Amino acid sequence: MKFLHSDGETNIYELTSPKELKRFISFPDRLYIENPNYVPSLMMDEMENLRWDKNPAFEYCDARYFMALRGGKPVGRVAAIYNRRFNEIWKKRCVRFSRYDVIDDLEVSRLLLSQVETWAKELGMEEVQGPMGFCDLDHQGLLVEGFDEKGLFITTYNHAYYMRHLEALGYQKFTDWVEMKMEKPNVLDPRIRKIAEYSLHKLNLHEIRLKKTKDVLPYAKQIFELLYEAYKDIYGVIPLNDKQVELYIGQFIMLVKPEFLALIADENDNPVSFGVVIPSLAETVRKCKGRLFPFGWVHLLRYLAAKKHDTLEFLLIATKPKYWNSALGAAIIVHTFEGAEKYGIRYAQTGPMLETNSRIQSMWSRFHAETHKRRRCYVKPLEKKSGEQN
Structure with missing residues (x-):
């Protein structure tokens, strides 16, 4: 670790090696050790995300990792990411x-975030935003509502005082994401099935029924291209490079069951809409404490082999813009409901959805979905040095 600063009580260091990153990643595991709503990240995934030599996002990003120690013990951490592609787009x-x-x-927050702000000024930047990751598929948003709700595998958890710290340090709301939860109905509204069938027939589309999860691999690149096409006008979205696509496929492919991957295609088998959900992995990750080795893999194997699950986590849903008004979401709902019936699902939760994205949120209106969490991206304008002009 590289020593950067001390106020006499708290020392700030920059982490510069993969070995040190393990300490950085595991800090919140200790901070939330007795919190039942916290779900740790998988250590192997986070190492892959944060290592300069592993994450393909470093083709267009730079990152620095800072840690605060007091009496030799960690008391805080923060990453700073300079995303050139995001800034350009x-x-x-x-x-x-x-x-x-x-x-x-x-x-502690002041000392850590001042390192981020100082680096931003050195780069000639005008503001700091966050929490946001390397891309829109990375963790983003600070939890500002829903502290009593259990976390998901695909999101992060934080204490309520984080919000107070940021606001006291001059950070203001930039945008919010909301998350919804719903109870699976005993019977699917037959109108939804009719709408699905009518939409597919009218548009000459069909559902590709996958027998095995690996059957999706030939469509993977097209799916990510479709994802970007559908969301490119949503704030923060940037195109992924091919290596990033491979990274995310590698991290999630083993978790996806064919019953929970709805894929709609045109007459040439080109994907035009898809939806991916997974049975909630949160409790499994909690049991293995974010580590698959040496024995955490046992919990993962039990999860993968289980025939019954309680809750679904919605990962991704996207439709080509030309079909936005065609009710293809009904076909995704039908496919997901059939899988939910097979695995005894009782509840479902969405991932974060931008608060202004009413099109996606409206999909769940028939299921009496409740907004139960809110996440926030903050922004802080940086003060210009004396004599500095735009």
């Missing part, structure tokens, strides 16, 4: 902060 001059976790001490 969205005409921004900003650095992002990510992986922000601290004890309830405002001074």
Whole structure:
């Protein structure tokens, strides 16, 4: 670790090696050790995400990792990410902060975030945004509502005081994401099935029924291209490179069951709409404490072999813009409901959806979905040095 600064009580270091990243990743596991709503990240996935030599996002990103120690013990962490592609596409001059976790001490937050802000100024940036990751498929948003709700595998958890710290340090709301939960009905509304059948027939589309999860691999690149086409106008979305696509496929492919991967295609078998959900992995990851080795893999194997699950987590849903008004979401709902029936699912939860994305949120209106969590991206304009002009 490289020593950067001390206020006499708290020392700030920059982590510069993969070995040190393990300490950075595991800090929130200790911070939330007795919190039943916290779900740890998988250590192997986070190492792959944060290592400079592993994550393909470093083709267009730079990142620095800072840690606060007091008496030799970690009391906070934060990552700073300079995403050149994001800045170019969205005409921004900003650095992002990510992986922000601290004890309830405002001074620790001040010391950590000042490192992010100083680096941003050195790069000639105008603001700091966050929490946001390397891309829109990475963790993003600070939990600001729903602290009593159990976390998901695909999201992060934080204490309520994080929000107070950021606001005290001059950070303001930029945008919010919402998450919904719903109870699976005993019987699917027959109108939804009729709408699905009519939409597919009218548009000369069909559902590709996958027998094995690996059967989706020939369509994987097209699916990610479709994902970008559908969301490119949503704030923060940027195109992924081929190596990033391979990274995310590798991290999630073994978790996806054919029953929960709905794939709609045109007459040439080109995907035009898809939906991916997984039986909730949260409890499994909690049991193995985010580590698959040496024995955590046993819990994962039990999860993969289980014939019954309680809750679904919605990962991704996307439709080509030309079909946005065609009710193809009904076909995805039908496919997912059939899988839910097979595995005894009782509940479903969505991942974060931008608060202005009413099109996606409206999909769940028939299921009396309840907004139960809210996440926030903050922004802080950086003060210009004396004599500095735009």
